Amino acid sequence: MASVSVQEDDFDIGEEIQKLRNGRTDVGAVVTFTGTVRDVGGTLQSMTLEHYPGMTEAELERISLEAEQRWPLQGSRVIHRYGTLEPGDNIVLVVTLSKHRHAAFDAAMFLMDFLKSNAPFWKKEQTGETASWVDARETDETALKRWQD
Amino acid sequence: MASVSVQEDDFDIGEEIQKLRNGRTDVGAVVTFTGTVRDVGGTLQSMTLEHYPGMTEAELERISLEAEQRWPLQGSRVIHRYGTLEPGDNIVLVVTLSKHRHAAFDAAMFLMDFLKSNAPFWKKEQTGETASWVDARETDETALKRWQD
Amino acid sequence: MIIKYFSWIREGVGKNEEDIGLPDGVSTVSNLLDHLCEKSAEHSRVLKERVFVRVAVNQTHVDHDHPVTDGDEVAIFPPVTGG
């Protein structure tokens, strides 16, 4: 049921939900998370995502299977883009299906927390003449800890 | 920024996200929750949602404003349908926008927990010859308690 | 005051709403529910188990000790099940 893609192309959220549901009528809750390129200061030109082909897919699959073992999901989907993106562009999509909303929400948060700390992606921001690698956030490591009980 | 609708018509998730974002490039996280008519036993023919016109909109607005006071949201949208729906049909949509994923997730969960216990909707299920009102779930009351600290 | 009924309480009472004057001695939701239970067997059947009865006064959820006054819109319904 877990399905992951690492791709340069954009995705369509409605289409991804529809493919994942696939006409099923026993689903009660659909949660999506979309991460987008955020330009806080109004100076970001582009963001380039580098990744580790092979390991990226393996990590996303491992995390998805872990989520499906922890929660009664009826399906999950993870799409992560790489390459050069512009402010407002989609970066990542997580979709979870479950009978109940709490399982769908928790699994989507878990997927994002693990993806943020374990999926081998690195962001480089281009601002004016300057290109700089984005620093890892300690809060992402903290976010992981709540799943370790 | 809070926007609520109570309507018979279906909604399009992608379109609602796009309208809410409205071309902004400072959004980092988009969370959606969609609740759908669930036919667990394969016997449900339809579900009819009754509501309290006037109070429904007022409650959804009150809950949305409360969410926007609690979390740094860049927008929120709640759509709840009424009338007769079939298995697999959309019932409710919640969309939250924020710079950070935890705010977007928490606000969407809060909106759903409060909506489930406070928005004046009642579901009646039609199964074969029998129509019966859905019982309130105690877990929904429990879910509310975690926001009271 | 306008009394509105919803869901199986509406079906049990057999009407969507009724317009009544504020009865003597009624100053709270609880008093009002007692009064309504005396109106008919249908009212009594769906309103006597107070644990299943939720009330909104002027479109705001209230407890059963909330005051009611003439001119209020009082809605009576079972626990909500939307979402």
Add this chain to the structure above:
Amino acid sequence: MIIKYFSWIREGVGKNEEDIGLPDGVSTVSNLLDHLCEKSAEHSRVLKERVFVRVAVNQTHVDHDHPVTDGDEVAIFPPVTGG
């Protein structure tokens, strides 16, 4: 063994990957990082602060005390920042 570099570690080392034989005395990730630091000033500059150095062996995240053997695919990179 194949060593792959990513992000600013890749830029600092100046290459995407290099193929080296398992050096004498190297049996753990930590040994390997020590060895690489001796290869060039470029390697040393980006690898010496171990707190910023993450490693995967055969595409799995590992600690610095994890064993390495010839034939392993070892990837060296800073903390990840996807999502």
